[in-house]
Amino acid sequence: MATAPAPDTAQTLCTLLDMVRTGKATTRPELGAHTGLGRKLVAQRVADLLAHGLLEEAELAPSTGGRSARQLRFRRRAGLVLVAELGYTSIGVGLADLGGELLAHHEEPTDVVAEQPEPLLNRVEELFDGLLADLPHDAPPLWGVGIGVLGPVDAAAGCPIPLSMMAGWGGYPVRKRLAERFDVPVWVDNEVNLMALGEYRGTPGHQADDLAYVKLGSGVGAGLISGGRLSRGARGSAGEIGHVRVVDDPSAVCRCGATGCLNLYAGGSSLAAAASAAAKAGDSPALAARLEAQGRVDARDIAEEARAGDPYCVSLLNRAGKMLGRALAALANITNPSLVLVGGGVAYSGDLLLAAIREEVYRLTFPSAAHDLRIELSPLSDRAGLVGAAFMVTDELLSPARLPRWIDAGSPAGLAEIVHS
Ligand SMILES: [Zn+2]
Structure with a gap:
């Protein structure tokens, strides 16, 4: 009888570590039962992970009749990750542990679309320096940097793909620059992809292996998790539902050149323009009063006035929800998610928008794709992108392709073959 080949050591280490990290199995017997690996092999590999400081022993598991097994815990404070996200109108930075928990974060308004990469990344680096300077001297070492940027990204190369609206960013070596500056490995992805990843990995009990995250910002974008993995598409453009x-x-011309795009009806920029026009035309006394007081009105004003019952704002949000529902029904028919999460400023206008989205999605989606489909507000809200950036880094560092390259050194920091690969 042929014997099975000995499982690859790195793969086994990563599989066991992943099970403990995600809570799928937290004792040696559970790890054996879930992986089918023998007791001795599990004990050896767990001993390796304990010796390398990636796991630690915790309390005894509740007894199920026999002797209680010792629980294992991922050492999420073994290292730290710097994270950043560049949205349309703000930059956010943070410092996270390896479990995706934000230990500190900061956000500031910036016209990201109008900025070139140099000054913007100068500012990100300055904010990162500030976060590091605030750490106590016995803090864990920095293990990596994760950053989310606008537009499609070549995740393998760590740089944005050329896009006309972001002059200067196409091909800009974001990863190389930050890796040289901080001497740790760096990963880059689209900001909405990272929001999807943050919700998927950072919201225990709320996960679905097939989920769509929809960000209602200046434009509408989506990040897709399919079978537990981010789906980026051939050129990083998966999830561009704003141009459906x-x-x-x-006569409704989008700035992409096409007509009738979702962004024209549900994008924050278009909603703000509609609100401003309505205020001036006298269609909404509530918006006119806000325009008078603030000098401008935006999508948040619409959301707040709709909640207060202003008929014009209610109808504008209803239409936005209906159009979102149309695009999401198409998305649901094609990708069949079990969970759609809606986030971004306009999403927090109360139940009105969500109700309009749900009504249209359930009306238009093929019954088998609509079955068990939930549509909810994003639980992580404005932290989703930073949390996702932290998980992007830890998932890469602890993957079978990378872990063996640094595990014996105790940390990936400063290792040329992983920092600059
Ligand atoms: Zn368009």
């Missing part, structure tokens, strides 16, 4: 045509109207 939802209305057949040749």
Whole structure:
């Protein structure tokens, strides 16, 4: 009888570590039962992970009749990760542990679309320096940097793919620059992808292996998790639902050049323009009063006035929800998620928008794709992107392709073959 080949050591280490990290199995007997590996092999590999400081022993598991097994815990404070996200109108930075928990974070308004990469990344580095300077002297070492940027990203190369609206960013070596500056490995992805990842990995009990995260910002974008993995598409452009045509109207021209795009009806920029016009035309006394007091009105004003019952704002959000529902029904029919999470400023207008989205999605989605489909607000809210950036880094560092390259050194920091690979 042929014997099975000895499991690859790195793969086994990563599998066991992953099970403990995600809580799928937290004792040696559970690890054996879930992986089918023998008791001796599990004991050896767990001993390796304990010796390398990636796992630690915790309390005894509740007894199930026999002798209680010792629980194992991932050492999430073994290292730290610097995280950043560049949205349309703000930059956010943070410091996270290896379990995706934000230990500190900071956000500031910036016109990201109008900025070139140099000054913007100068500012990100300055904010990172500030976060590191505030750490106590006995803090864990920095293990990596994760950053989310606008537009499609070549995740393997760590740089944005050329996009006309972001002049200067196409091909800019974001990873190389930050890796040289901080001497740790760096990963880059699209900011909405990272929001999807943050919700998937950072919200225990709320996870679905097939989920779509929809960000309602200046434009509408989506991040897709399919079978537990981020789905980026061939050129990093998966999830660009803002440019799905939802209305057949040749006079409604999007800045992408096409007509009837979702962004024209549900994007924050378009909503703000509609609100401003309505205020000036006298269609909404509530918005007119806000325009008078603030000098401008935006999507948040619409959301707040809709909640207060202003008929114009209610109808504007209803239409936005309906159009979002159309695009999401198409998305649901094609990708069949079990969970759609809606986040971004406009999403927090109360139940009105969500109700309009749900109504249209359930009306238009094929019954088998609509079955068990939940549509909820994003639980992590504005932290989703930073949390996702932290998980992107730890998932990469602890993957079978990378872990063997640094585990014996105790930390990936400063190792040329992993920092600059
Ligand atoms: Zn468009």
